[in-house]
Amino acid sequence: MKKLLAALVATTALAAPAVAEEITEFRIGILGGDNVQSRLNNYECLAEYTTEALGVETKLFTPADYNGVIQGLLGGALDMAWLGASGYAATYLKDPEAVEPVAVKTNLDGSYSYHSIGFARKDSGVTEIADLEGKVFGFGDPNSTSGYLIPSVEIPAQYDVTMEPGAFFGDVVFTGGHEQTIVAVYNGDIDAGVTWADGLGNWEDGYNSGALRRAVDNGLVDMNEMVRIWKSKPIPEGPVVLRRALPDDVKQKMSDLITGLYDRDQDCAYNVAFGDTAGFTPIAHEAYETIIEVRRQKNAN
Template identity: 30%
Template sequence: MFDVPRRVRLLAGAVLPLALLTGCGPSAATQGGAGDSGELVFASIPSEESTSLEQDFEPLIRMLEDRTGKQIRMEKATDYAAVIEGQRSGKIDIAMYGPLSYVVARNNGVSITPVGAQTEGKGKPPGYQSFGVVPKDSPIRSLADLKGKTVCFVDPNSTSGYLYPKAGLAEAGVNADRDVQAVMAGGHDASALGVASGQCDAGFATDTMINELLPAQGAIKPGDLRVVWKSEMIPGSPAAISDDLDPAVKQALTDGFRDANADYLRQHGYCEGECQISGYWGFTPVDDATFNSVRDVCAVTRDKQCTGG
């Protein structure tokens, strides 16, 4: 199995069974607000290649500690359900979400505000696209041609590898539950390779997987797969803060995430060299409306993943 970028894994595991947050005790939000505590809890799900969350986010944490005057403690979450429950119960003050899990949290009454979404480079939008691909010599020209075909998806809980493609199919008049033979490949790489090997007539994977990762690995050659569909831009993974925090702390965190990028952190002595934040260049400002496209896709698909049910 080829290495899948962190952003892909974050989206693929958007809603999983509830699990406990590792070692997470009462946070500032459960003790009368951050103004009454010197500590904030920041939760994230580690990437597969991560050796330490503290190391992944270290420049950002140092900067936010200076901005807020609070110590920030990183906590490892086992899945997004744990992140959602942790912010609901007041045990997490700052959290990293996938776009779908953020929408699920808001749908379930968790009082949070997004303050930034991850972006891979300066000037790049905080998001990416899902591609529908077929072999280069396939007669398939659009999603409407997929009726009766074998189609590779990533996983039912994948935003980009299932939810957005399912909505695209519906708009093309194809019911993903009845009109195609669905194969859950288990990964964006496996979905694309299933098409390349002939296991599937078509499949879905992220733009980066098709354009960059698999060609770089030598798993496919440029042009082996032809793109017949592109999703709209899928929002990047957001950082969200608890609405129960002291207003001054909330503002400091909001302002901090606006400056949370490799250039700023390097210039102000928080890091040297490449200076990435958990594999990304940094964050770009977003608000709740940024994720309306996810809500629109949920309205089309009506999938249980959208409610966390």
């Protein structure tokens, strides 16, 4: 690991730092879309550019689950993270002043949406949700938009089923994250699951970007052995957020770095964005008001 980068793996709660006006380091949280080493490798270039832009050490944190990143942002122990839309909603509902969205990943067609994708093994005989009666269905993380929130609302509404284990599905489990769900389905440990993808490009490539593409790039799966069984409505891509209390000049430098990353280093943008991207563009809170309301209602039930 290059000396500009200090990569720290955080699997427990992050300790809150002492309050200070000027930063002496910059801390980036990485959601658990794939394994720890892959996350660190793919963010190394961004960490190096961050150190160059800010003149301070950059540290990467890879908590065991989404909530670790959310709590790190809420507690002031993280300065930046790329959250899913539901993760941003959870953070905002806890503390509207904790973070601010600054950028969003843009797809090759110019959109900034993606989909929750339901999938199964091709040799399982499962081709649609209706085939899963009595079988095991896997979500990823409870704070994932595509890995839980959206499919837990849309699938029951579309198929008139409940996600309660033992009702329609034989069991409903949380695997822990996108990569875990993909591998569990591929290995036959569960019958079907959901993950995220932009829905563009070819199925055999794992689409252009998303968790399936990352799994293909990492050599974990052969998409020809799996089949799509469900696709959600478009979901707004989650935002890159910055801790609101950061100095204004730091926030400006990091916003410029993220939105200019594709033009500067397309390979780095590919790594950070889980695949092909047209780059990151500015985004504001207003883009997530609908998903915040969905999350609010889900929390109330």
